[in-house]
Amino acid sequence: MSTSAGETRVPVMEAPNVLEFPFSRSTGPVIGAFMTALRDEAKILGATTATGKVIVPPLEYDPETGEATTGLVDVGSSGVVTTWAWVREPGPKHPLAKPFAWALIKLDGADTALVHAVDAGSPDAMSTGMRVTAHFKPEREGHIRDIECFVPSSGSAGGESGTPSGGVRTPEEVFSSGTAPNEGSADASTGQADEAPGPVRKISTPIELVYRFTAGRATSRFVRGLLDFKILGQRCPSCTKVYVPPRGSCAKCGVATEEEVELPTTGTVTTFCVVNVPFYGQKIKIPYVTATILLDGADIGLFHLIQECEADEVHMGMRVEAVWQEPENMVPGLEAIQHFRPTGEPDADYDTYKEHV
Amino acid sequence: MSGQRCAVVGIGQTKYASVRDDVSIAGLLREAAVRALEDAEMVWSDIDAVVIGKAPDMFEGVVMPEAYLADALGAAGKPMIRVHTAGSVGGSTALVAASLVQGGIHDKVLTVAFEKQSESDAMWALSRPIPFAPPTLAGAGGYFAPHIRSYIRRSGAPADIGIKVAVKDRLNALKNPYAHLHMEDISFSKVEESMMLWDPIRYLETCPSSDGACAMVLAAEPIGDAAASRGARPPAWLHATAMRSEPTMFAARDAVNPRAGQDCAADLYRQAGITNPRSEIDMAEIYVPFSWYEAMWMENLGFAPLGEGWKMVEEGATALDGDMPINCSGGVLSSNPIGASGMIRFAESALQVRGMAGEHQVPDCRLAMGHAYGGGSQYFAMWLVGAAKPG
Numbered sequence: 011m012s013t014s015a016g017e018t019r020v021p022v023m024e025a026p027n028v029l030e031f032p033f034s035r036s037t038g039p040v041i042g043a044f045m046t047a048l049r050d051e052a053k054i055l056g057a058t059t060a061t062g063k064v065i066v067p068p069l070e071y072d073p074e075t076g077e078a079t080t081g082l083v084d085v086g087s088s089g090v091v092t093t094w095a096w097v098r099e100p101g102p103k104h105p106l107a108k109p110f111a112w113a114l115i116k117l118d119g120a121d122t123a124l125v126h127a128v129d130a131g132s133p134d135a136m137s138t139g140m141r142v143t144a145h146f147k148p149e150r151e152g153h154i155r156d157i158e159c160f161v162p163s164s165g166s167a168g169g170e171s172g173t174p175s176g177g178v179r180t181p182e183e184v185f186s187s188g189t190a191p192n193e194g195s196a197d198a199s200t201g202q203a204d205e206a207p208g209p210v211r212k213i214s215t216p217i218e219l220v221y222r223f224t225a226g227r228a229t230s231r232f233v234r235g236l237l238d239f240k241i242l243g244q245r246c247p248s249c250t251k252v253y254v255p256p257r258g259s260c261a262k263c264g265v266a267t268e269e270e271v272e273l274p275t276t277g278t279v280t281t282f283c284v285v286n287v288p289f290y291g292q293k294i295k296i297p298y299v300t301a302t303i304l305l306d307g308a309d310i311g312l313f314h315l316i317q318e319c320e321a322d323e324v325h326m327g328m329r330v331e332a333v334w335q336e337p338e339n340m341v342p343g344l345e346a347i348q349h350f351r352p353t354g355e356p357d358a359d360y361d362t363y364k365e366h367v
Numbered sequence: 368m369s370g371q372r373c374a375v376v377g378i379g380q381t382k383y384a385s386v387r388d389d390v391s392i393a394g395l396l397r398e399a400a401v402r403a404l405e406d407a408e409m410v411w412s413d414i415d416a417v418v419i420g421k422a423p424d425m426f427e428g429v430v431m432p433e434a435y436l437a438d439a440l441g442a443a444g445k446p447m448i449r450v451h452t453a454g455s456v457g458g459s460t461a462l463v464a465a466s467l468v469q470g471g472i473h474d475k476v477l478t479v480a481f482e483k484q485s486e487s488d489a490m491w492a493l494s495r496p497i498p499f500a501p502p503t504l505a506g507a508g509g510y511f512a513p514h515i516r517s518y519i520r521r522s523g524a525p526a527d528i529g530i531k532v533a534v535k536d537r538l539n540a541l542k543n544p545y546a547h548l549h550m551e552d553i554s555f556s557k558v559e560e561s562m563m564l565w566d567p568i569r570y571l572e573t574c575p576s577s578d579g580a581c582a583m584v585l586a587a588e589p590i591g592d593a594a595a596s597r598g599a600r601p602p603a604w605l606h607a608t609a610m611r612s613e614p615t616m617f618a619a620r621d622a623v624n625p626r627a628g629q630d631c632a633a634d635l636y637r638q639a640g641i642t643n644p645r646s647e648i649d650m651a652e653i654y655v656p657f658s659w660y661e662a663m664w665m666e667n668l669g670f671a672p673l674g675e676g677w678k679m680v681e682e683g684a685t686a687l688d689g690d691m692p693i694n695c696s697g698g699v700l701s702s703n704p705i706g707a708s709g710m711i712r713f714a715e716s717a718l719q720v721r722g723m724a725g726e727h728q729v730p731d732c733r734l735a736m737g738h739a740y741g742g743g744s745q746y747f748a749m750w751l752v753g754a755a756k757p758g
Contacts, residue, residue, distance in 0.1 A: 023499065031488070036389070038393065076412075223499075246618070280517075282513055283516070284565070285505040285564075289491055367521060
């Protein structure tokens with residue numbers, strides 16, 4: 011295989027970057043009533059509008075007019091597939107572990123369609139216009155997944171009656187009429203409290219996003235330098251300022267930075283913060299000091315940890331040096347430097363770093 | 368200021384609180400928007416366009432919330448725009464809405480900004496470890512505390528300036544029924560003794576974490592004139608609007624007194640013909656998430672000479688009865704639904720010139736400033752509103 015003459019391309023560095031958090035969602039009264047009825051009554055509610063339509067799943071506000079919806083009404087648990095798509099390979103978060111259809115299902119008595127899974131076994135068993143019926147889980151928690159899936163309706167009648175029962179209810183009426191999922195069957199002698207769990211007002215929506223983070227050329231060179239115990243900056247050809255970590259460009263001049271400058275591991279603390287706040291996902295034990303460190307010969311501060319001294323000993327002008335990871339613990343990135351520690355030298359004169367304060 | 372005249376004719380706020388679990392995100396915005404429409408004596412069908420803003424989507428974990436919120440804001444069949452400039456977004460959202468009126472595109476624009484911080488954790492969202500970087504991120508306080516320390520060193524300010532601002536704003540909040548924090552027992556010693564979270568920032572020198580929304584109806588001149596002639600709820604007239612931004616990191620950047628903020632204020636004053644902002648502007652609602660930032664922004668906005676912003680705090684100039692009242696509503700230090708916090712500043716400045724600020728009204732307020740900043744002090748949005756039309 012021939013290659014054309016030209017620069018050798020060194021691949022940029024990559025690393026996984028995972029965002030995950032258990033968000034909690036306030037449902038508000040309308041969605042809360044929908045979820046409460048799923049859990050307590052195994053019923054699907056729609057929202058009625060001033061123009062006489064029934065929206066399923068219910069919305070708080072009529073998309074056509076912007077007016078608040080007027081109440082809640084039971085719709086049938088069977089309906090018609092209005093369109094669908096077959097999922098050959100279910101993903102880890104799909105409602106079914108086997109191939110299924112995502113379908114829009116217009117339930118009996120509803121004017122809009124609900125999206126849900128249909129377990130039909132094969133795409134050959136799916137068709138627009140087919141009737142399907144909700145299959146509820148026996149144990150329900152107040153979530154759209156209380157409907158495990160829809161299944162093709164059995165019998166020539168095409169499923170149960172399409173006539174919704176009952177009249178229009180308010181969210182409060184749904185909340186108060188609810189019964190706990192297992193009420194009536196619970197064994198009182200077990201002494202289980204078995205209290206009604208109350209209306210659904212909040213649901214947990216855990217979200218996980220997995221990205222592949224690409225460092226870019228300047229950061230890749232910087233990180234590879236760190237793995238060789240070197241701190242590599244870049245000088246701006248226009249203003250001659252030395253950037254560390256290098257970003258491949260000078261944001262002030264708007265030009266690319268190419269010239270590489272190796273910097274010493276010593277520098278001066280220009281300013282800092284003592285962190286004493288715990289938070290989700292925190293990696294370091296509090297209290298700890300984060301500081302802006304102006305490496306000797308650099309023109310922009312590097313943000314890193316100061317350790318090997320008490321937090322209250324850290325001060326502006328303090329001379330510090332990098333402490334590298336042990337070779338066996340070396341990791342790509344600025345964590346190749348464990349932290350900075352005081353050198354014991356006399357403080358830097360304020361005039362030498364005041365432009366950076 | 369170029370373009371058509373624009374007036375604020377409606378303002379609506381929710382009560383700010385740490386948890387509004389009685390409403391969905393849509394219900395929260397709706398509450399503010401309905402109040403703004405009522406104030407404007409309008410109904411949903413009167414509105415031509417909707418402009419909404421919020422801070423990062425990670426704060427609630429709802430990606431592109433504007434799509435889901437269109438129903439709640441009556442936006443079907445209308446232009447709907449979402450703005451995002453980090454913490455300054457409430458201000459820049461109002462300015463994008465204003466530009467639609469000033470540009471003659473629409474006559475009546477509804478603008479809404481919100482945050483529902485209780486659905487997540489902003490500390491987490493702002494402190495995500497980034498591959499190849501050290502795990503040093505520690506929320507907004509972790510970013511701003513070193514700059515506050517720099518300001519103290521540069522200005523030689525006494526150590527208690529941040530405490531004084533924190534007390535002043537919480538006392539102001541007692542006069543604002545919408546404020547999240549109503550700390551009847553606030554005092555200098557209570558702030559001083561509160562936990563040092565991000566040294567030099569104490570717990571009570573920080574803003575709370577709030578749920579809330581703020582909305583405004585911005586309208587063309589004839590609609591403003593009609594509101595003025597009805598009289599009960601007079602309009603606030605826009606006199607100047609400006610936005611500026613700058614990169615977060617570049618060599619020799621002044622993060623304490625950012626150039627973008629100075630330029631934004633200078634542009635604002637040029638548009639309004641202002642040469643002495645401290646004497647010509649009657650009050651300002653500015654974005655102060657950590658109490659020291661009041662002193663810092665006094666200098667950035669040209670209300671005080673360089674290095675002397677803290678003196679305005681010490682002299683009481685920024686108190687409700689001072690010569691330059693700042694954050695009479697209690698400010699971000701008393702209510703912080705992040706995405707809405709900038710718009711609240713803009714709305715509160717408008718309430719002041721409308722004479723509708725209630726107990727925290729500055730007497731005879733004719734010209735007021737709304738200010739917001741965001742990111743690493745890299746986005747700025749400001750406006751000046753007046754009781755009279757611009758000349």
